[in-house]
Every structure is written in C-alpha cells, then in structure tokens.
Amino acid sequence: MDNSAAATGPLVVLAVAVSGLVVLGIAAAFLLVRARGAASHPPPRPDDDGPRPELRRDDLADFHAHPPGFPGAMTLTPAGAPVPLMVPPPVHRAAAVPSEASTRPSLPVARFLLALAALALLLVAGAAAAALPSARGADSTGSATAVGSPSAGPAVPALPAVPAAPSSGSPGAGELAYTSLPLARGDVAVRMAFGGLVLERQAVGVTATYPGVSLTTSRERALVHLRLPTWNCLAAEAPDEPVASGCVPSVTEYGDLGSPALTMSHDGTRWVLAGRIPTYVRPNGSAPVYTGRVYGLTLTVAPGRRLPGARSVADGVLSLGSAISRTDGDPSVDVLQRAR
Secondary structure (H helix, E strand, O other): OOOOHHHHHHHHOOOHHHHHHHHHHHHHHHHHHHHHHHEEEEEEOOOOOOOOOOOOOOOOOOOOHHOOOOOOOOOOOOOOOOOOOOOOOOOOOOOOOHHHHHOHHHHHHHHHHHHHHHHHHHHHHHHHHHHHHHHHHHHHHHHHHHHHOOOOOOOOOOOOOOOOOOOOOOOOOOOOOOOOOOOOOOEEEEEEEEEEEEEEEEEOOOOEEEOOEEEEOOOOOOEEEEEEEEEEEEEOOOOOOOOOOOOEEEEEEEEEEOOOEEEEEEEEEEOEEEEEEEEEOOOHHOEEEEEHHHHEEEEEEEEEEEOOOOOEEEEEEEOOOEEEEEOOOOOOOOOOEEOO
C-alpha cells in the first residue's frame, strides 16, 4: 500500500465522523424545536362547540287549553318551516392537525436513535484519531524508500554472496536452493530443459549433462537455479538419449547464482544473463557440499509462441564454458510467465 494513502486514510475517516456528528446535532436541534412548537400550540379540542340554535316555544299547552274550532281559540300563525322537536348536536370534525399524543411518543425513539448514531460516530472518530500517529510515523519512515521508485513493488530479499571459487569444504553450499525473487509488474519466471552437452571429456568417452534451469527476475535483479544430471557415456558427444545409448548415470550437480554476481541485461524482447556459477552435490541425501568446480554460464531467454494466460514458450540458449545447448520448445517444460 502507498504510504501517503495509509497516512491520509485516518484523516478522511476522522473528517467523515466529525461531519456525521454535525449532521446529527442539526437533526437533534430540529426535533427539539419541533417538539417545543407542538407544546406551545395545542390543537383545538372537539368538545368546544359553538352557539347552538335557539328552539321556538312549543305551543302544545295553548293548544290543549284552546283547541281549534271553539270560542276563544288561539290565532294560528301562518305555516312556516317545520320545527324539529329534537335538534341533534352539531358534529365538529377535527382538523388534520397532529395531536400531542401522536407527536410525543415518537420523540424519545428519535432521541434514542440519534444517541446510538452519535455513539457509533464517536467510536469511529476515536479509532481514526488513535491510528493517525502510527500512520504518520509509517509515512515518515517509508518516505525515504519511496522517493524515486513510484512502482516499488515487493521487497527483494537479501541474497547471500556466492564464493567465486569455493573449495570442496567451503560453507554456504545450497543456501539459495529454495529461494526465488518476488515478481513485480514486468518481471518473469522461467523454467527450461536443455538438450545434452558435454560437461567434461574423459580419456574414454565424455561426461554428458542435460541441464534444467529455472529463473526469476525482480526489476534489475535475477536469480538462476541450475541442475546438472550427469552421465558417463562411451561416445565423443552427448547422445540424445543417454539411457538408450548405454550411458551410466552419475551424481547430479546443482548451482545457484544471483545478482550482483549474476549480471542481467534486457532489451525488451530477450534477457541475457552471465556469471560464474559454482556447483555442489548432495551426497547420499546429506548436506550439500561444493564440488570445487565453477562454470562460466551464459543464458539467453526470449518468449516464443503464446500460451493461455500471460505465458509463452521459452526459447533459451545455454552456454556452459565452451559447450552450448538449446531448448526444444516443449510447452510442458519450457515456459515463460510474465507478471502483470
């Protein structure tokens, strides 16, 4: 992760948390003002009825004392609108105004939710404030290594030095046997198998080998692992099939060489590596020991036909001393994979 991004991350989280607290404070103030306004202006009650219409005087008693058609009958008033004997009370429909009972119960719930949200934002702000000093410290310590390398990639492990001419008893054999370099964008990992070449000429026949090579690069550094299974053959040159030619298997030599002892150049389409590589053996599965032999190694690798993914067939040329061998172009054993 970029150190600047790691340092500014807690600041962004802290700013978001503080902004959330401000928004919550505004919401709480709005709810408080709304509750006070509802308390100071209570809604009208439905029992406050207006003036009721006055009923006309009932003439039933006069009708009984002076019935119509008899002397002294009361004079009837002209007929008018019928007077109801019973007047129903006026019905007042309440206006669509929220009552105090409908607003007050939701206010404690809103306060509770606001309190929970404020507590969560406070916890986030505290965590961001606690992480800020460490992020600034990491930025200050890592800025020196980040200058001049915008795409630094993974850290390359320190490779132990390989002796230029170790004797059979020299320590350090096999220290790089299980090491590979971390791949960044544009780096490659390669494995190849080469045809037979003459490793040594004997009084009768030759010692032939059929090398296997693996390679990893990391920016300007490289690491090569060499495997040399040997065969004693009664022939002038290394046969294509040692078993079919009657060759006798012998010990297998190994070699590991990394930068800066191994130099590397890359022209965009191929890699050229060179160095002097000492070999060691593992007698009877015991600890590795140097053989005392050192070979001048030159390795050229180029991508061949494309394979699925970011892979291609590895076209390689290997020189050990004066002997030269090439890969067969077998996609099952000669593979170059480029990191993306």
